[in-house]
Amino acid sequence: MAQKVTKIGVLTSGGDSPGMNAAIRAVVRTGIYHGLEVFGIMRGYQGMIEDDIFRMEGRSVANIIQRGGTILKTARCKEFFEPEGRKKAYENLKRRGIDGLVIIGGDGSFRGAVKFSNEFDIPCIGLAGTIDKDINGTDFTIGFDTAVNTAVEAIDKIRDTMDAHDRIFIIEVMGRDAGYIALHSGIATGAENILVPERKTNMDDIITSLLEKERRKKLVNLIVVAEGDEFGGATEVEKVLKKNLPNAEIRVCILGHIQRGGSPSCIDRLIASRMGYHAVESLMEGRHNVFVGILNNKMHYIPLETAVKNKGRISEEWMKIVKILAS
Numbered sequence: 610m611a612q613k614v615t616k617i618g619v620l621t622s623g624g625d626s627p628g629m630n631a632a633i634r635a636v637v638r639t640g641i642y643h644g645l646e647v648f649g650i651m652r653g654y655q656g657m658i659e660d661d662i663f664r665m666e667g668r669s670v671a672n673i674i675q676r677g678g679t680i681l682k683t684a685r686c687k688e689f690f691e692p693e694g695r696k697k698a699y700e701n702l703k704r705r706g707i708d709g710l711v712i713i714g715g716d717g718s719f720r721g722a723v724k725f726s727n728e729f730d731i732p733c734i735g736l737a738g739t740i741d742k743d744i745n746g747t748d749f750t751i752g753f754d755t756a757v758n759t760a761v762e763a764i765d766k767i768r769d770t771m772d773a774h775d776r777i778f779i780i781e782v783m784g785r786d787a788g789y790i791a792l793h794s795g796i797a798t799g800a801e802n803i804l805v806p807e808r809k810t811n812m813d814d815i816i817t818s819l820l821e822k823e824r825r826k827k828l829v830n831l832i833v834v835a836e837g838d839e840f841g842g843a844t845e846v847e848k849v850l851k852k853n854l855p856n857a858e859i860r861v862c863i864l865g866h867i868q869r870g871g872s873p874s875c876i877d878r879l880i881a882s883r884m885g886y887h888a889v890e891s892l893m894e895g896r897h898n899v900f901v902g903i904l905n906n907k908m909h910y911i912p913l914e915t916a917v918k919n920k921g922r923i924s925e926e927w928m929k930i931v932k933i934l935a936s
């Protein structure tokens with residue numbers, strides 16, 4: 610029988626994503642509703658190691674659902690990779706009587722949680738907070754929808770000037786290992802080409818079609834590139850194109866960190882609220898070392914171990930759709 614939890618800690622770790630605050634709010638308020646003591650842990654695993662931990666009340670999370678970033682701050686913590694670091698973290702939690710953890714972060718944070726929970730007797734529940742949507746076993750991750758919408762808004766604006774000048778635009782979006790932001794924002798803005806890390810790009814095809822457009826004096830072309838594509842991002846793609854189309858007007862725009870910030874979309878607030886609520890319910894029901902996912906609109910509890918990168922999941926069909934719709 611799992612022991613009943615009485616004091617839980619919540620932290621945000623790794624890359625921040627819009628909607629993390631909504632998730633923290635849901636965890637804190639659901640915990641308090643159930644009569645638990647809830648503790649905020651600052652700067653992810655770093656705060657666990659440094660005992661930067663404070664008691665949270667319902668009002669500690671007032672007026673944050675609409676804010677991007679994370680009130681608990683986030684960090685990348687080298688010490689947590691080492692057994693001594695994790696032991697220090699455990700001792701701090703133990704001393705405070707914290708007997709359950711909610712970890713909001715990406716697959717790296719989940720890997721840390723797996724190690725920690727294999728070593729110590731504190732159940733961990735993960736919430737997938739990542740703009741990249743690169744966690745297996747859930748249709749949604751907190752922050753993806755907002756990031757994609759930010760990218761779409763920016764690309765729409767760039768398209769206006771691209772169109773006015775008959776230019777080739779190469780726009781780089783985030784996604785070191787996963788091309789979902791590129792795929793979704795590219796399709797939604799009518800990009801002619803979308804380059805993602807999961808699939809090989811036939812550059813000869815792209816060049817042939819651009820040369821053809823050049824002949825017709827219709828050289829307007831939008832290329833959306835994930836930062837981790839095989840060429841190494843937009844600037845590298847530009848070099849290849851420049852070599853083959855020396856007279857073309859090519860512009861590069863790297864959207865960068867604007868994709869991480871900003872007020873979370875309605876969808877991200879909803880899923881964060883729902884996942885946060887279920888994270889606490891899960892701890893109360895004695896679940897441990899799973900993350901909360903949503904599949905076909907139902908909650909699922911997936912072992913943290915399986916939350917690995919979703920490489921190779923962008924199907925041939927998606928790329929066919931891109932090609933047909935942009936032709």
Ligand code: ADP
Pocket residue numbers: 622623624654684685686687688689690691714715716717718719720721722724739
């Ligand atoms: P994300 O959670 O956004 O994928 P990272 O990959 O940077 O971000 O991971 C966040 C933190 O999780 C790391 O800084 C580290 O403290 C912890 N972590 C990641 N991988 C491991 C691991 N294999 N062992 C222990 N801790 C890890």
